[in-house]
Amino acid sequence: MKFNSQDLKKALGKTLVSVFNDGKFCGAQLATDTRAMQKGDFFVPLKGPQFDGQHFFSQALDSGCIGFLFSDPLAEQIRKRVQQQQVAAYQVTDALQALHQIAVWVRKKIRPTVIALTGSNGKTTVKNLIGWILTQQYPTLYSKKSFNNCIGVPLTLVALEKGITHLVLEMGMNHAGEIEQLVHLADPDIVMVLNVSSAHLGNFPDFKALVAAKAEMISCSRPDTTLILNKTLRKYASFKKIRRRKRLEFGSKDSSLFCSCSKVVQEGFRVKMNLTFKGDTFSVEFPGLGVHNAENVAAAAACCFFLGVDRDTFIKGVREYTMPEMRMQPVALPNGAWLINDAYNANPASMKAAILALDQMRGFGKKFLVVGNMNELGKNSRELHQEVGRYVRNTSIDLILSIGELAKEITNEAFKGDGKAALHFEKKEELSRALKEEVKTGDVVLIKGSRTNQLETIQQFLCNQKGIPYV
Numbered sequence: 001m002k003f004n005s006q007d008l009k010k011a012l013g014k015t016l017v018s019v020f021n022d023g024k025f026c027g028a029q030l031a032t033d034t035r036a037m038q039k040g041d042f043f044v045p046l047k048g049p050q051f052d053g054q055h056f057f058s059q060a061l062d063s064g065c066i067g068f069l070f071s072d073p074l075a076e077q078i079r080k081r082v083q084q085q086q087v088a089a090y091q092v093t094d095a096l097q098a099l100h101q102i103a104v105w106v107r108k109k110i111r112p113t114v115i116a117l118t119g120s121n122g123k124t125t126v127k128n129l130i131g132w133i134l135t136q137q138y139p140t141l142y143s144k145k146s147f148n149n150c151i152g153v154p155l156t157l158v159a160l161e162k163g164i165t166h167l168v169l170e171m172g173m174n175h176a177g178e179i180e181q182l183v184h185l186a187d188p189d190i191v192m193v194l195n196v197s198s199a200h201l202g203n204f205p206d207f208k209a210l211v212a213a214k215a216e217m218i219s220c221s222r223p224d225t226t227l228i229l230n231k232t233l234r235k236y237a238s239f240k241k242i243r244r245r246k247r248l249e250f251g252s253k254d255s256s257l258f259c260s261c262s263k264v265v266q267e268g269f270r271v272k273m274n275l276t277f278k279g280d281t282f283s284v285e286f287p288g289l290g291v292h293n294a295e296n297v298a299a300a301a302a303c304c305f306f307l308g309v310d311r312d313t314f315i316k317g318v319r320e321y322t323m324p325e326m327r328m329q330p331v332a333l334p335n336g337a338w339l340i341n342d343a344y345n346a347n348p349a350s351m352k353a354a355i356l357a358l359d360q361m362r363g364f365g366k367k368f369l370v371v372g373n374m375n376e377l378g379k380n381s382r383e384l385h386q387e388v389g390r391y392v393r394n395t396s397i398d399l400i401l402s403i404g405e406l407a408k409e410i411t412n413e414a415f416k417g418d419g420k421a422a423l424h425f426e427k428k429e430e431l432s433r434a435l436k437e438e439v440k441t442g443d444v445v446l447i448k449g450s451r452t453n454q455l456e457t458i459q460q461f462l463c464n465q466k467g468i469p470y471v
Contacts, residue, residue: 001029001106001109001110001158001159001160001161001174001426002026002027002028002029002161002309003025003026003027003028003030003046004025004027004028004202005022005023005024005067005088006024006026007175008028008090008102009090009400011101011102011105011106011107012090012092012098012101012102013101013105014101015092015093015094015098015101015215015352016090016091016092016098017092017093018090018091019084019088019089019090019091019332020070020074020079020089020090020091021082021083021086021087021088021089022088022092023066023067023087023088024088024364024443025040025066025067025084025088025285027040028040028042028066028067028350029039029041029042030042030102030155030158031043031044031046031357031362032044032045032046032053032099032100032151032155032289033062034059035315036061037059037060037063037065038063038064038348039063039064039065039144040064040066040217041063041064041065041066042065042066042067042068042088043056043057043067043068043069044062044068044069044094044095044099045057045069045070045095046095046099046151047061047095047096047343048302048327048385053095054070054071054072055179057074057075057078057348058078058081059085061078061081061082061085061223061463062418063085065087066087066088066465067088067090068087068088068089068090068215069089069090069091069092069095070089070090070091070092070095070099071091071092071094071095073262073463074089078133079287084129087358096150096151099151099154099155099158099386100150100154100185100321102154102158103153103154103155103157103158103185103186104157104185104187105333106157106158106160107157107160107185107186107187108163110160110161110162111168111182112141112164112165112166113165113166113167113189113190113307114161114167114169114186114187114188114189114190114193115130115166115167115168115169115188115189115191115192115303116169116170116171116182116183116186116188116190116192116217116221117130117168117169117170117191117192117193117194117299118170118171118172118173118179118192118193118194118196118214118216118217119192119193119194119195119214120195120196120197120199120214120294120347120349120350121195121197121199121260121292121347121349121350122194122195122292122293122296122299123146123148123170123171123172123194123220123332124146124148124170124217124324124327124344125288125293125296125323125324125327126170126296126299126300127142127168127169127170127191128141128142128144128193128321128324128383129255129296129297129300129317129318129321130142130168130300130303130304131168131316131317132321133300133304133306133309133313133314133317133318133321134166134168134307134309136309136313136316136317136402137308137309137310137313138165138166138307139163139165139166140164140166140167140168141156141160141161141164141166141167142153142156142167142168142169143156143168143169143170144169144349145345146172146324146344147170147184148169148170148171148172148244148459149172149178149182150178150181152181152285152338153169153182153185154185155188156169157169157185157186158348158365159230159416160328166307167186169182169186170185171217171322171378171433173200173214174200174217174376175203175204175213176209176212176213176216177202177213178213179213179214179216179220179296180220182347183217183220183221184220186372187221187222188221188225189225189226189311190226190227190228190303190306190307191217191218191221191225191227191228192213192217192227192228192229192299192302193214193217193218193227193228193229193230193233193239194208194230194296194299195230195233195295195349196211196214196233196236197237197347197348197349197350197469198210198347198348198380198384199345199347199350199351199376199379200347200375200376201350201376201378201380202375202376202377202378202379202381203376203378203444205380208237208238209295209408210313211236211238211239212238212239213234215238215239216241218239218242218244219238219242223244224245224246224247224271225244225246226244226246226247226248226306227242227244227247227248228248228249228252228258228299228300228302228303228306229247229248229249230249230250230295231249231254232251232258241272243290243346244390248302248306249298249302250295250299250300250301250302251295251298252264252294252299254396255279255372256316257276258277258302258304258355258412259275259277259298259299259301259302260275260276260298261273261275261276261294261297261298261353262274262276262281262296264291264294265291266289266290266291266357266360267304268363269287269288269289270286270287270288270290271285271286271288271289271290271293271294272285272286273286273297274292275297275298275301275302278298278307279313280311282311282315282316282320284297284301284314284315284319285318285319286318286465287318287319287320287321287323288321288323288328288338289328289330290328290354290356290357291347291356291357291360292353292398293361296458299320300318303346304307304317308400324342324344325340325341325344326341326342326343326456327344328340328341328342328354328357329341329342330341331459331463333439333445333462333463334406334462334463334464335439335440335441336439336440336441336442336445337350337365337439337441337442337444337445338364338443338444338445339444339445339446339447339459339462340355340357340358340445340446341352341459342370342445342446342447342448343447343448343449343451343454343455343456343458343459345447345450345451345452346371346374346448346450347374347377347450348377348384348387348388351371351374351388351447351448352391354446354448355369355388355391355392355395355448356395356398356447357398357446358395358397358444358446359380359396364443364444365399365400365440365442365444366399366438366439366440366442366443366444367396367397367399367443367444368397368400368401368435368443368444368446369397369399369400369401369445369446369448370400370402370403370431370435370445370446370447370448370449370458371388371400371401371402371403371407371410371411371448371449372404372407372448372450372453372455373385373404373405373406373407373449373450373453374388374400374404374407374449374450375404375450375452376450381406382406384410385406385409385410385413386409386410386412386413386455387410387411387413387442388413389410389412389415390408390414392413392414392420393408393414393420397419397420397437398420398421399420399421399422399423400414400420400421400422400423401422401423401424401425401431401434402422402423402424402425403424403426403427403428403431403449403453403455404449404453405424407424407449408421410426411423412424427453428457428458429461431458432457432461432462433456433461435462436461436462437457445462449460
């Protein structure tokens with residue numbers, strides 16, 4: 001949304017402490033990164049464990065910002081530049097809190113239908129799929145990246161413009177209370193929970209507490225909110241006890257559900273399936289890898305059909321969808337082999353789903369699996385890595401390569417008995433060179449690990465890109 005000075009001060013509400021310089025402006029967009037700032041933007045300097053946006057006021061002024069928020073006292077040099085350049089400077093108690101306040105104000109002003117979804121796996125894929133399909137029929141906004149935390153969600157909200165009728169948000173969490181905060185910001189009309197697995201289990205006392213944190217999506221939303229839930233969530237008390245008038249379920253092989261998928265097969269780089277909605281069964285092709293994506297498509301269908309999207313629009317939208325980067329993303333390598341980049345994140349459920357997708361690929365040469373650590377799994381971390389290793393044993397994968405102390409548990413377990421050929425490396429550069437020696441035309445490589453592993457640098461090496469940082 002583009003702000004004028006009066007609207008922005010209204011939006012700030014009680015977070016506005018004082019006005020150092022009341023520069024009049026209109027048509028300003030909010031920016032939190034001076035590196036991407038445009039002339040006429042309004043700067044919101046956020047703070048984090050390793051950065052402080054208030055250290056970049058000079059850069060913001062150099063970029064032609066129309067104004068900024070501040071909480072700490074301004075340096076004399078900045079005060080002089082503010083007055084000389086007639087820039088608006090508003091003092092607030094906390095910049096992030098102010099951003100949240102502005103986001104709530106914008107959401108109330110624009111009043112779109114807000115869809116919010118969460119889950120241990122598939123959030124970005126489903127959010128993008130719903131957003132992409134809704135744009136075929138309605139003016140829709142959805143974040144193009146994984147903007148799913150206390151910064152990303154409000155930044156998406158403040159990007160709303162007049163005329164937008166639908167907003168699709170994903171909501172992530174590492175700790176209890178995070179989804180509650182995001183729900184209060186977005187005030188969703190439709191909430192979706194895709195699944196719950198052991199992702200981030202290390203941040204909770206037990207799995208029951210993790211499930212309860214996911215259930216905040218429902219318990220903290222309005223009583224008249226429509227719920228769209230995976231049928232597998234029935235087994236959890238945190239979801240079973242919630243009663244709402246509008247509760248829709250999706251899942252697999254159950255035509256009694258609001259929407260379900262069946263007869264799912266992987267053919268090349270596409271997943272083919274049947275969807276059943278209100279007794280009507282039809283075929284859909286999803287341009288991605290992994291039969292687990294069939295439930296993602298069913299979830300998107302449940303939401304889109306509830307909102308009135310017609311069947312043909314949905315089928316066409318799914319067929320033309322493009323997978324997000326680093327999520328089962330096929331990449332053609334220079335030597336005629338294929339790489340599947342699923343390096344954005346990993347937990348035991350998503351790791352097994354990716355391995356199954358690789359196992360089911362037909363018409364290729366050798367199959368290589370590159371794994372990194374799965375982080376934030378807590379006291380059972382080593383056991384969960386070993387479990388993945390045992391899962392690999394009965395697949396058609398030819399060679400496993402690992403990087404990271406925990407990932408070593410996967411290769412060790414897969415190597416036992418009549419297991420797979422497995423190699424562990426201490427450095428990514430060594431792993432990359434060994435992999436490049438082994439991979440030939442027609443082969444396929446899957447890379448999978450938590451975000452901190454940055455396994456995408458392996459793709460860069462195999463694609464002969466220069467200046468690769470092995471971190």
